[in-house]
Amino acid sequence: MAFIEVKKSSKFYQMGDTVIAANKEISFEIEKGELVIILGSSGAGKSTLLNILGGMDTNDEGQVLIDGVDIAQLSSKELTNYRRDDVGFVFQFYNLVANLTAKENVELAAEIVKDAMDAEAILEQVGLGHRLHNFPAQLSGGEQQRVSIARAVAKRPKILLCDEPTGALDYQTGKQVLQILQNMARKQGTTVIIVTHNSSLAPIADRVIRLRDAQVYTVECNSQPQSISDIEY
Numbered sequence: 194m195a196f197i198e199v200k201k202s203s204k205f206y207q208m209g210d211t212v213i214a215a216n217k218e219i220s221f222e223i224e225k226g227e228l229v230i231i232l233g234s235s236g237a238g239k240s241t242l243l244n245i246l247g248g249m250d251t252n253d254e255g256q257v258l259i260d261g262v263d264i265a266q267l268s269s270k271e272l273t274n275y276r277r278d279d280v281g282f283v284f285q286f287y288n289l290v291a292n293l294t295a296k297e298n299v300e301l302a303a304e305i306v307k308d309a310m311d312a313e314a315i316l317e318q319v320g321l322g323h324r325l326h327n328f329p330a331q332l333s334g335g336e337q338q339r340v341s342i343a344r345a346v347a348k349r350p351k352i353l354l355c356d357e358p359t360g361a362l363d364y365q366t367g368k369q370v371l372q373i374l375q376n377m378a379r380k381q382g383t384t385v386i387i388v389t390h391n392s393s394l395a396p397i398a399d400r401v402i403r404l405r406d407a408q409v410y411t412v413e414c415n416s417q418p419q420s421i422s423d424i425e426y
């Protein structure tokens with residue numbers, strides 16, 4: 194059994210008189226420690242899918258098995274535990290707490306779990322050992338995103354979910370952030386799922402899931418993913 198198995202998962206939104214299918218019978222598998230890219234244009238259903246995988250939203254039909262457990266069937270209490278213990282999130286606009294330093298932002302997230310990583314150590318790992326005591330407004334966009342990655346991984350999540358993590362960053366800074374995410378998969382064995390509309394990122398992933406009109410269009414595996422320094426986008 195694969196680490197993540199999504200089976201015919203559908204999600205519908207009621208908009209006035211009409212029902213919009215944001216995800217239609219989505220099916221795929223992901224192995225532990227993979228770097229996965231979910232690709233699709235705006236409105237394809239990527240964020241909906243990511244939010245369901247992270248337990249921030251629930252599907253209406255189908256199964257979402259994480260490590261053998263169908264999270265679509267969990268109670269809200271169990272779903273809270275799943276979000277807290279197993280999942281790290283990275284968002285396009287970082288969502289750091291403005292009046293806490295880099296280190297305090299990471300500590301805040303680490304506090305809610307047992308056995309969290311040391312905040313200073315993880316910030317050093319993302320190249321911010323010299324920025325521990327700076328507030329978000331004193332950091333560049335790329336630095337803020339690296340703090341948000343540190344915050345997400347400090348909990349030692351099994352799954353790291355990233356929604357357009359390089360969307361607000363310039364090219365070189367985006368590459369640094371992708372390199373950190375690829376390292377999390379390669380070196381820590383974290384399963385990393387990145388949502389993007391940018392198809393030029395596809396070659397760096399172990400697996401690429403393309404969404405189109407709320408459905409899975411293709412799933413491809415790269416046996417030899419490219420290194421981030423070699424891609425151009």
Ligand SMILES: Nc1ncnc2c1ncn2[C@@H]1O[C@H](COP(=O)(O)OP(=O)(O)O)[C@@H](O)[C@H]1O
Nearest residue numbers: 206213215233234235236237238239240241242
């Ligand atoms: N909370 C919501 N209420 C109503 N419609 C929604 C909601 N969330 C998403 N949708 C709709 O579902 C579709 C997929 O959205 P989304 O998953 O955000 O796509 P993407 O992230 O690929 O741009 C879109 O048509 C969007 O308008």
Ligand SMILES: [Mg+2]
Nearest residue numbers: 239240241356
């Ligand atoms: Mg989106």
